[in-house]
Amino acid sequence: xxxxxxxxxxxxxxxxxxxxxxxxxxxxxxxxxxxxxxxxxxxxxxxxxxxxxxxxxxxxxxxxxxxxxxxxxxxxxxxxxxxxxxxxxxxxxxxxxxxxxxxxxxxxxxxxxxxxxxxxxxxxxxxxxxxxxxxxxxxxxxxxxxxxxxxxxxxxxxxxxxxxxxxxxxxxxxxxxxxxxxxxxxxxxxxxxxxxxxxxxxxxxxxxxxxxxxxxxxxxxxxxxxxxxxxxxxxxxxxxxxxxxxxxxxxxxxxxxxxxxxxxxxxxxxxxxxxxxxxxxxxxxxxxxxxxxxxxxxxxxxxxxxxxxxxxxxxxxxxxxxxxxxxxxxxxxxxxxxxxxxxxxxxxxxxxxxxxxxxxxxxxxxxxxxxxxxxxxxxxxxxxxxxxxxxxxxxxxxxxxxxxxxxxxxxxxxxxxxxxx
Amino acid sequence: xxxxxxxxxxxxxxxxxxxxxxxxxxxxxxxxxxxxxxxxxxxxxxxxxxxxxxxxxxxxxxxxxxxxxxxxxxxxxxxxxxxxxxxxxxxxxxxx
Numbered sequence: 001x002x003x004x005x006x007x008x009x010x011x012x013x014x015x016x017x018x019x020x021x022x023x024x025x026x027x028x029x030x031x032x033x034x035x036x037x038x039x040x041x042x043x044x045x046x047x048x049x050x051x052x053x054x055x056x057x058x059x060x061x062x063x064x065x066x067x068x069x070x071x072x073x074x075x076x077x078x079x080x081x082x083x084x085x086x087x088x089x090x091x092x093x094x095x096x097x098x099x100x101x102x103x104x105x106x107x108x109x110x111x112x113x114x115x116x117x118x119x120x121x122x123x124x125x126x127x128x129x130x131x132x133x134x135x136x137x138x139x140x141x142x143x144x145x146x147x148x149x150x151x152x153x154x155x156x157x158x159x160x161x162x163x164x165x166x167x168x169x170x171x172x173x174x175x176x177x178x179x180x181x182x183x184x185x186x187x188x189x190x191x192x193x194x195x196x197x198x199x200x201x202x203x204x205x206x207x208x209x210x211x212x213x214x215x216x217x218x219x220x221x222x223x224x225x226x227x228x229x230x231x232x233x234x235x236x237x238x239x240x241x242x243x244x245x246x247x248x249x250x251x252x253x254x255x256x257x258x259x260x261x262x263x264x265x266x267x268x269x270x271x272x273x274x275x276x277x278x279x280x281x282x283x284x285x286x287x288x289x290x291x292x293x294x295x296x297x298x299x300x301x302x303x304x305x306x307x308x309x310x311x312x313x314x315x316x317x318x319x320x321x322x323x324x325x326x327x328x329x330x331x332x333x334x335x336x337x338x339x340x341x342x343x344x345x346x347x348x349x350x351x352x353x354x355x356x357x358x359x360x361x362x363x364x365x366x367x368x369x370x371x372x373x374x375x376x377x378x379x380x381x382x383x384x385x386x387x388x389x390x391x392x393x394x395x396x397x398x399x400x401x402x403x404x405x406x407x408x409x410x411x412x413x414x415x416x417x418x419x420x421x
Numbered sequence: 422x423x424x425x426x427x428x429x430x431x432x433x434x435x436x437x438x439x440x441x442x443x444x445x446x447x448x449x450x451x452x453x454x455x456x457x458x459x460x461x462x463x464x465x466x467x468x469x470x471x472x473x474x475x476x477x478x479x480x481x482x483x484x485x486x487x488x489x490x491x492x493x494x495x496x497x498x499x500x501x502x503x504x505x506x507x508x509x510x511x512x513x514x515x516x517x
Contacts, residue, residue, distance in 0.1 A: 062434075066461075123471075131500065132471025139460040 004185045005255050005262035005419065008087075008248035009358045010080025012073055014050035014241045014345045017059075018080055022345070022355075023362040027391040029373035031225040031344040033239045042204040044211055046219050048227050049202050050241035050346030066140055067153055068109040073244035073351075074150035074198035075157065081194060081246035082158060085260060092159025093192070095254075100162035100193040101151045102181035104174025106350035109145030110201035116141055117205065150198050150244075162190050168350070171310070173197060174245070175353025175404035175412035179269035181249050182414075191254045197354035198244035210240055213279075215314055226374040230311035230340035231318050231386050233377045238312045241346025245355035264361045264416045267399070268297030274409030281317055281405055286324035289411035293401065294328070297415045302332035304415070305397040306369050308360040310405045311340025312347055321403065322382035337395070339387040343373035353404040353412060360400040361416050367395045422507065423466070423496065424489050430465045447485040456481075466492055469507060472499045 011018060014032030015025035025032070036047040056072035057065055064072055082089070093099050107113075116137060123134035143149060148166040155164045163184065167177045174197020181193035210216055217227040217237040229235040247266075255262055270292025274285035294301060310321055326333050341359055342348075348355050363369050368391055375388040399417035406412075431437040435458050441447055454462070459481070463474045474495055480488045497504060 130471065133473065136464075136467045136471060136473050138468075139457065139464050 001186045002188060003252035004182050004249050004266045005252050006247055006264045006266055006361060006416065007250050007255050007260045007262055008081035008083070008085030008246070009263060009361065010077040010084070010246040011243070011355060011358055012052055012054070012056065012076045013243035013245070013348070013355060014052055017054045019358060019362065023359055023370070026341045026344055026359055026370040027368055029344060029371050029389065029391070031373060032241070033225045033227055033344070033346055035219065035224050036207070040202060040204055040207060042208045044208065047207055047211070048217055048219055048224060048239045050239050051202055052243050064153070066144065068144045068149055069111045069200035070105060070109060070198045071150040071153045073200055073242070074103065074196045074246070075153055077198070077244035077246035078154045078194050078196050081248045085248045087158065089158050095191055096159050096161040098162055098191040099160045100181065100184065100190045101155045101160055101164040102177040102193050102195045103148065103151035103154070103166045104177035104197040104350050104353060105147055105150060105166065105168060106170050106173050106199055107201050107206065108147030108168070109149060110203055110206050112141060112145040114203035114205040116145070150196060154194060154196060158194070160194070162193070169410045169412070170406035170408055171347070171349055171352055172404040172406035172410045172412040173350035173353065175357070175402065175414055176271060176410065178247055178266070178354055178357060178414055179271055179412055182266050182269050185249055185251050192248070192250040194246060194248050195354060196244060196246040197348070197351040199348055199350040200242045201349070202240060202242050207240070216240070217313060228313050228343050228346065229374040230309070230313040230343050230372055231322070231378055231382045232313070232375050233379045235313040235315070235318065235379070237314055238342060239346040241348045243345070243348050243351050243355060245351055245358045247354055247358060262419045264364060265419050266414065267417045268293035268299065268415035270296065270413040272411045274411070276409055279407050281320040282409070283320055283324045283327060285409060285411045286321060286403070286405060287327050289413040290324065290328045290401070290403070293413040293415045297399070297417065299399055299415065299417070301329040302335065304336060304399050304401050305395065306360060306363055306400045307336055307338045308356045308400065308402045309338050309340045310403045311342055311372070313340070313342065317405070318379065319381045321405070322384055325384060333384060336385065337369050337387050337392065338384045339370055339372040341370050353402070353414070356404070357402040357414050357416065360402045364397040364400050364416065364418060367397055368393045369395055369397070423493050426465060426469065426507065427462060427489060430462055435462065442485070445486070449480050449483050449485060449488055466496070470496050470499065470505065
């Protein structure tokens, strides 16, 4: 089997317009959570959100102006990762047929769908007397909203002709995309793949839908930016964010041929299904995913120094994940640093898997662990080392794990390790 | 006017050379538009006048002038024979 290395990373998130600034904000526990503007809240009081810091359309040329926001974010994250790996859009790779695109997205084209329905029903109500038909829609509505629009845009921009696959697995979408790309390279179906996770659904339609599920955090009265409190006794839900993150994977041999020094090795992937409940998590399924990843990487639990938890700040999610981690790590649990960065960047849904893996790889490179923000009093049912409030510096981190657990019962776990060992 | 609306769209969004529109016998096929770009162009008209143009593909073999005339005929058919004022229409759109 081929060893798979990471040679480029990219991110556009609520924490920053690139990976370096996003990681710095995560380390500083600088939260991007805030009160949503009235036009997004559809009349709901107290809606929180975590938007990206820049307008993606403004950063891209006119050629990409017609894409849905999720595809635009994906292009920007991919651009940063490809730039770091010195892959130029003007010159497709010679082995383009062995170079794939693996994307993860929870909801395809949410902005396009929301705007389409809004336009339709507004026009329908205004139609009487106006002589205008409500049925006149932009002809690109379908190619904008299709879930694989981001993968298609990246494939076309960089001339990549290998498999171009999109995984829609709710909150585990891009963790699964990364894992499946990893396997495709490991088993020799591809030599390289750009993995991208993206999500942009901060729209009135999706906010009222999420609100109905009763999982959204209520604003912290003293500090709205501290409203999402994973593993905390007084947590009350998560905050919806948006963003994208990209990870360029290559076989070790391909990276060596190009003279590229890897950022890390992607070493293990596990994936399981709970077959249990539409939204409630299960210890058994999560344990299975983590154990598969460890076994694939050939690592013992005590060889992982940092775990970026799924940690959504819901009661059921946090408690079950803490139990799963203890079940997998056993005696090594006390030496494992665990944090949830969702406290500061919100829940990035389809982008969460790649974003959190990228932050974990940065933590390993820098020897600095981002904290779990806003954690002043941990829930006694979650008794792990959550790196509360303050980042931890000067750490010797050789391997990291990132968990992503999805509605629908899919559990995905990824392990990356340093290449200098 | 209708002709300006279409030429401006093609120049700024489909990279069509503006000098082409000086040719009186310009054919749609000379513009090298793919079918998606053609329907996007028609959407500019449809969005302004509130109806869907009946058969986009008929224009592929027409001259540019004939296409503009055919579209104008459809617009008039949807507006009791009148040509709605584009400027007013634009203001109404932006006011929303």
